[in-house]
Amino acid sequence: MPKKELTIVEIAKMAGVSTSTVSRVLNKQDHVNPAKRQKVQEILDRSGFQPSATARAMVSKRTNTFGVVVSDINNPYFTTLVSQIEAAAKDAGYSLLLFNTQTAGGLQQSTITTVEIEAFHRLEEKKVDGVLILGGEIDRADPDADYLDALHQLAQHLPVVIVAQPLKDSGFNFVARYQKLAATTITQHLLACGYHDIAFIGGEPGITITNERLAGYREIMETYRTFREDRVFLSDYYAQSGFDSMTELINQNDLPKAVVAINDQVALGAIRALNDHGLNCPKDIAIASCDAFPNSTFFTPRITTIDHHNTRLAQIAVAKLLNAISPKRYPLGDLSIEPPSLLIRESSGLKGTKS
Amino acid sequence: MPKKELTIVEIAKMAGVSTSTVSRVLNKQDHVNPAKRQKVQEILDRSGFQPSATARAMVSKRTNTFGVVVSDINNPYFTTLVSQIEAAAKDAGYSLLLFNTQTAGGLQQSTITTVEIEAFHRLEEKKVDGVLILGGEIDRADPDADYLDALHQLAQHLPVVIVAQPLKDSGFNFVARYQKLAATTITQHLLACGYHDIAFIGGEPGITITNERLAGYREIMETYRTFREDRVFLSDYYAQSGFDSMTELINQNDLPKAVVAINDQVALGAIRALNDHGLNCPKDIAIASCDAFPNSTFFTPRITTIDHHNTRLAQIAVAKLLNAISPKRYPLGDLSIEPPSLLIRESSGLKGTKS
DNA sequence: CAAATATTTGTAATCGGTTACTTATGTGCA
DNA sequence: TGCACATAAGTAACCGATTACAAATATTTG
Structure with a gap:
């Protein structure tokens, strides 16, 4: 045919x-x-x-293709990133080879690393011109040694840009968000709203994003002498765990006045748990979170959250990759990213706020 | 370096x-x-x-790569589809070349078609082994002629599977969902809950998904002699339009008793509009929708919706593509897909329902 | 033990473009 | 007119694998 x-x-x-x-x-x-x-x-x-791009690639040694390794494309944060990266890459004449390792959420760590290392191998043989890594094992504060070996090997053969918090002295090319600042901002906002007893829910332990956001929260809470170890409930990044953590808090019969959630999904789950117990957000308990997922303006209540300017993040990542491939053709322009913006909405309880 | x-x-x-x-x-x-x-x-x-996969592809004429053209990867329905397709393709040894045309939502139709046709060209030159098309211009009841030409040309050169409602006599290989049945099911459910005045909101006019769901709704409403032309508010698939449509309904001062929303995002927007006017779902107005997005179990109220078994849909699409490439190696097994399942939750107002 | 057969290994063509190099042709200037 | 130089077009090598075919070696069999 x-x-x-x-x-x-x-x-x-x-x-x-x-x-x-x-x-x-x-x-x-x-x-x-x-x-x-x-x-x-x-x-x-x-x-x-x-x-034939294949024949062309043979002799020119360039495939005009980027590899993207993403840990969970169903997480709206990564979905946004991928779609923006795709757009920026397309503008520069590149296509995207997508590897979704789906390693977020409860897999054995050994499985995670093999799936990601496998993706690296595929990318090497496919002869992509550059690789973008979005989350995964690299998000760990202490990544697996085999993984790091494989990543180093990959980075030796071709340009790699990693969208994650920088791993010290690793020599990789990182593009990062202001995770700690996001958390201090949101915590300070809740304090400014008059809450002192503020819990922290969600986020996987051992992941830098969680660590940094938790550190930001902790720093502010300690400054105001209101930090309590037993107000921290780590788990993961999904609505279910927001629901579970909040349910646990409620059952403890010692509700905090406010909650910082690791992201909007977790906040959503938490609000759902409150409603199930006849409690109201923000009246009985205020909630604020991070990541500004597209639909969170429509939640009830609208969620106060942090916009990390992910579109810009994606553009910077692609710009860095293009520059690594061809510095003369793609000089590094401005790579600064705005500090995270606080989006004050209803859930943090400030009077008269809405969208 | x-x-x-x-x-x-x-x-x-x-x-x-x-x-x-x-x-x-x-x-x-x-x-x-x-x-x-x-x-x-x-x-x-x-x-x-x-x-080198490139060199290998030269002589073997196979790249072990599928192309995926998706119209809006930020729509959770497509995100799920892409991630499941990626998994199924990976199992069979294939990688994914991703083209997000982002043509959903308010673009000029001429732009849409050029972006998609451009993607087809890229796929031909990249010599992928097969193409999956998820939505886009093909979702239109009457697709652009140039687009159809390009699609025919593509399908002549390589196997193509389209995840969309079949276009009559087009000869393409479609994988479809039971759109009409989904709508009749959800409408009947609302009627069974005791509502007679039921509106329909969301969905882009001229798109087969919208047409079929609307037809299903209409059929049931007419059967029970309760259909009203002025109860239909088409727009698109996003929360904002659910919000807008519901706001319009409220301002008309003639609220229906229930609403069928085209999907969970639209339902979310509608609920948000109700809350803004001091109205409650399901007490003042019941809502049910389609598509069962991952987070809709956590909305307040939990949304009654339809599960289309999208995971299965993705697997069938990949199976069909594999079969088209190598019928002996991948014989067609069972391609049936379960009819859509009704997930009864709080928003439709049935007493004692939750998750 | 020779002939027939099976196994192992190597040689060279091939996939479909790009490009260095050569040759042919045209133009400018003294 | 002659020489330098720019432009046009073609020839063939090349990218890095696979594979048809041939050659060499080992094994079986009468």
Whole structure:
């Protein structure tokens, strides 16, 4: 069924020229007679000829493809990142080879690393021009040694940009968000709203994102002498665990006045738990979180959260990768990313707030 | 910086054998002396050699890559689909080349089609082994002619599977959901709950998903002689339009008793609008929708919705594509998909319901 | 033990483009 | 007119694997 496609040799025959001439027309190079150029172009257009990227890659050593390794594409944060990266890459003429390792949430760590290392191997053999890594094992404060070996090997062969909190002295190219600042900002906001007893829920222990956000929360709470170890409930990044943590808090019969959730999904689960017990957010307990997922403006209550400017983050990541591939063609422009913005909405209980 | 990688020629030299022998070891073929095989394998392992997929593709004419063209990866329905497709493809040894055309939501139709046609061209030149199309222009009841031309051309060159409602007599390979049945089910459920005045909100006009769901709703409403043209509010698939439609309904001062929303996001927006006006769902107005997005169990109220078994849908799509590529290796098994399941939760107002 | 057969290994063509190099043709200037 | 130089077009090597085929070696069999 699959109809045979044309090759440059056939086009050349049709036009009565050599393959090199066709190639020159195809790549809009000089040194081709205008009349001949037009004729060849016409045949090219008429036949809908698509030069084989495979053959091209053979000799040019460039595939115009980026590899993306993402740990959980179903997490809205990563979904946004992937879609923005895809757009930026497309603008620069690159396609995306996607590897979703789905390693977030309760897998054995050994499984996680093998799935990710496997992805690295596929990327090496596919000869992508660069790799973007979004989360996964690298998010761990203390990543697996085999994983780091594999990552180093990968980075030796091709440009790699990692969207995660930098791993000290690792020598990799990181693009990071202000995780700690996000947490201090949100905690300070809750304090400013008049709450002193503030809990922290969600986030996987051992993950840098969690560590840094927790550190930010802790720092502020300690400054105001109101930190309590037993107000911290780590788990993961999903709504279910927000629900579970809040349920636990409620059953303890010692409700805090406010809660910092690791992200909007966890906040959603927490609110759901409150409602199930006849409690109201923000009246009985205020909630604020991070990550500004697209739908959280429509939750009831609307969730006070932090916008990390993920679109910009994606653009910077792609810009860095392009620069690593071709510094003259893609000079590094401004790589600064705005500090996270506080989006004050209803859930933190400030009077008269909405969207 | 990028360190040069090894080639088969160098491996062959190191092992003191010919390239064909190395190739045979690499591909676990017969006719190689066990001792020699082991020696070569050792060198292969030690050097971490990754054969060039590009060179391999040149001669084998297979890239072990699928192209995926998705119209809006930020829509949770498509995100789920992509992640499941990725998993199924990976199991069969295929990688995914991702094209997000982001054509959902308010673009000029001419732009939509050019972006998608552009993606088709990229896929042809990248020589993928098969293409999956998820939504986009094909979702239109009357797709653009240029688009259909391009799609036909693509399908002539390589296997294509489309996840969308079948376009009559188009000859393409479709994988579809029971859209109409979903709508009749959800409408009947609301009627069974005792509501007669039921509105329909969300969905883009001219899109088959919308048309079929609307037709299902209408059919049931007409059966019970309760259909009203002015109870239909089409728009798109996002929370904002659910919010807008519901706001309009409220301002009309003639509230229906229940609402069918095109999906959970639209339902979320609608509920938000109700709350803003001091109205309660399900007390003042019941809502039910389709698509069972991951977080909708945690909304307040939990949303009654329809599960379309999207995981299965993704698996079927990949199975069909694999079969189109190699019928003997991947015989078509059972391709049936369960009819959509009704998930009765709080928002439709049935007493004593929760999760 | 020779002939027939099976196994192992190597040689070289091939996939479809790009590009360095060569040759042919055209133009400018003294 | 002659020489330098720019432009046009073609030839063939090359990228890194696979594979058809041939050659060499080992094994079986009468």
